Amino acid sequence: MDTKYEFKQPGDERIVYVRSVAADELPEDIQGQLGDVKTLYAVHNTAGERLALVKDRELAFVLARQNDFAPVTVH
Template sequence: MFTKNDLSVLGTNIVYLKPVATADLPDDVRAQAGDLTTLFAVHNTMGEQVALVASEGIASHLAAEHHMQLVTLH
């Protein structure tokens, strides 16, 4: 299992996705999410959330646009 420290040795141009249940988010974010039941938090290798997006496709596009490699964790 990877920890924040383990991920940081992979480099700084990597981001990973974490699915987040919309029900677990603050009211203002839920209001913006509309009918979506899951959003995707994008994290850097330090574990910091850098974005919250509606789909894996959007996350992939943003990562590529910012010269980052998107990886998924299992």
């Protein structure tokens, strides 16, 4: 069978980016809720919009996968 199939459909982007965020880069109201946490992990969509902010990297990946996204690390 030599029929080509386009797996990715337009508008069907399911990649999210996970990056570390220093607590002192966040707004003061969020910093006030962190206690002694120095680093968090943000999950962003392909447009750069922050979708979630979580305590550790593993949780960021689990959260993405539970919502049918493919997480990728960004430096």
